[in-house]
Amino acid sequence: MNLETGALAGDRGKLDEFDLIASVFAPLTDGDERALGLLDDAAVLPQAAGRDTVITTDTMVEGIHFLDAEPPDVIARRLLRVNLSDLASMGAEPAAYVLNLTLPARTNKEWLSLFAEGLRVDQSAFGVRLLGGDTTHTKRSLTVTATLLGEVPTHGAITRGGARAGDDIYVSGTIGDASLGLKMLISGADNQDALVKRFQLPEPRVSLGAKLRGLATAMADVSDGLAADLVHICRASKVSAIVYTDSIPLSVDVQTSLAAGNTDMGEILSGGDDYELVFTASPDTAGRIAAASQSAEVPITHIGRISGGASEVIVLGPDGREIKLETTGYRHF
Ligand code: ADP
Ligand code: MG
Numbered sequence: 001m002n003l004e005t006g007a008l009a010g011d012r013g014k015l016d017e018f019d020l021i022a023s024v025f026a027p028l029t030d031g032d033e034r035a036l037g038l039l040d041d042a043a044v045l046p047q048a049a050g051r052d053t054v055i056t057t058d059t060m061v062e063g064i065h066f067l068d069a070e071p072p073d074v075i076a077r078r079l080l081r082v083n084l085s086d087l088a089s090m091g092a093e094p095a096a097y098v099l100n101l102t103l104p105a106r107t108n109k110e111w112l113s114l115f116a117e118g119l120r121v122d123q124s125a126f127g128v129r130l131l132g133g134d135t136t137h138t139k140r141s142l143t144v145t146a147t148l149l150g151e152v153p154t155h156g157a158i159t160r161g162g163a164r165a166g167d168d169i170y171v172s173g174t175i176g177d178a179s180l181g182l183k184m185l186i187s188g189a190d191n192q193d194a195l196v197k198r199f200q201l202p203e204p205r206v207s208l209g210a211k212l213r214g215l216a217t218a219m220a221d222v223s224d225g226l227a228a229d230l231v232h233i234c235r236a237s238k239v240s241a242i243v244y245t246d247s248i249p250l251s252v253d254v255q256t257s258l259a260a261g262n263t264d265m266g267e268i269l270s271g272g273d274d275y276e277l278v279f280t281a282s283p284d285t286a287g288r289i290a291a292a293s294q295s296a297e298v299p300i301t302h303i304g305r306i307s308g309g310a311s312e313v314i315v316l317g318p319d320g321r322e323i324k325l326e327t328t329g330y331r332h333f
Contacts, residue, residue: 017135024109024116025099028123028130034096035131043098043131045149052154053095056086057147064141067185072111073118074200075144080122081204082223083148085275088209089221091158092150094126099133100145107142126206156213163218163237163280167306170289172205172276172298174251175226179271180263195253202275208296209277215288219279225270227313227325229278234311237280243304245269246318266325269315280306 021038029035034043045053060079062068080097087094099119123129128148181189181199189196205221212219218237220229226248230241245265250258257263281289293300315323 020109020112020135024112025130025133028116028119030129032096032129032131035129038132043096045096045131048151050154051151052157054087054090054092054150054152054157055147056083056090056150057145058083058086059143059145062142070200072114073121076115076118077122077201079144079146080119080126080128080148081202082275083146084122084126084128084204084206085202085221085223087148087150088204088206089158089219089277090150090152091156091209091213091216091219092152093210094128094206095149095151096131097123097128097146097148098131100147101133101135102138102143103135104138104140104142126204152213158209158213158216158219158279160218160220160233160236163233163239163241163306164282165239165306165308166283167217167239167280168283168286168289168302169230169241169243169278169280169304169306170300171222171226171249171278171303172208172293172300173203173274174249174254175222175274175276176248176254176263176268176271177251178202178273178275179225179267180254180257182271182273194251199273202273204275205277205296205298208292208298208300211292211296212277212279212281212289215285215292216279216281219277222274222276222278223272225272226274226276226278227269227315228272230313231311233278233280234306234313237306238311239306240309240312240314241304241306242314242316243269244316245323247301247303249299249301249303265315265317265323270325 026038029038034045036043060066066075084094177195177198181195184193185196185199218233220233222229234241254268315325317323
């Protein structure tokens with residue numbers, strides 16, 4: 001806590017930093033010994049033998065990564081989920097997190113309690129606990145950062161660099177929902193809409209990601225857009241990818257929008273925020289990949305093939321002709 005910037009002004013009076021930590025954050029440790037009750041200067045994590053720690057962090061800024069009017073519990077859950085998706089894409093099992101909050105003066109205890117409720121729901125759902133953090137103040141936009149820790153067996157993390165020519169390319173779930181949801185949210189749709197929900201509360205594919213250890217040769221989560229995230233895999237692996245548009249899995253809602261001319265394949269392939277997993281695997285492991293999808297209860301779809309060449313993503317339409325994408329990823333408001 002940054003003492004020189006003073007306490008928060010709330011409608012229930014001044015919010016004392018020790019009170020805030022004790023009443024809002026400490027309960028989220030679930031009494032985990034590693035957090036030392038949030039009474040010390042840092043958390044202490046014993047090192048498990050035969051395990052690697054996977055660390056990821058993501059920051060969300062009001063007005064850039066979420067709209068100003070977004071409910072605090074949705075901001076909290078989305079913050080955890082986008083980070084959990086990064087762990088999923090490494091094949092890691094989530095373990096714990098730390099939280100950095102930069103709060104404008106208007107933030108009151110009610111806002112923080114709702115934010116903490118959101119954290120509570122998703123930390124329980126995904127099996128992580130709060131181990132520490134920092135709280136500071138700003139005259140500008142609300143900014144929230146979570147740092148997630150995950151675990152894999154030693155050298156078991158799935159990186160972007162292992163795709164080989166001849167590998168199959170798969171994607172989980174459906175693609176294009178979140179970017180359509182975001183468009184609808186900006187144009188005033190409410191959060192009862194299924195596509196808006198897909199944007200606000202993405203489903204990190206944690207269980208599928210872990211089951212793909214030893215099977216997927218490369219993996220990324222779809223945060224920038226399917227085409228852009230595949231480019232990341234291609235660059236890291238020094239290969240190219242051929243993707244067939246008529247094999248891209250689309251929800252009924254996206255199919256309806258497509259038929260109505262409200263979106264097109266280019267937008268679907270370059271829209272971000274779906275937080276699905278895109279991964280590559282040798283054709284020899286197709287049966288085991290299908291079994292992993294079944295046991296994780298997450299559908300996967302074969303969308304193309306890795307070839308040699310210069311780190312390109314080639315998108316082929318139903319007529320076999322190449323479709324040039326205008327952009328490979330547009331995300332912010
Ligand atoms: P210091 O001044 O030593 O950095 P702080 O007052 O920042 O101490 O933090 C005291 C304790 O409260 C630490 O254990 C820290 O991890 C925890 N803490 C502070 N802010 C948060 C937060 N936003 N979320 C979780 N824990 C927090
Ligand atoms: Mg501090």
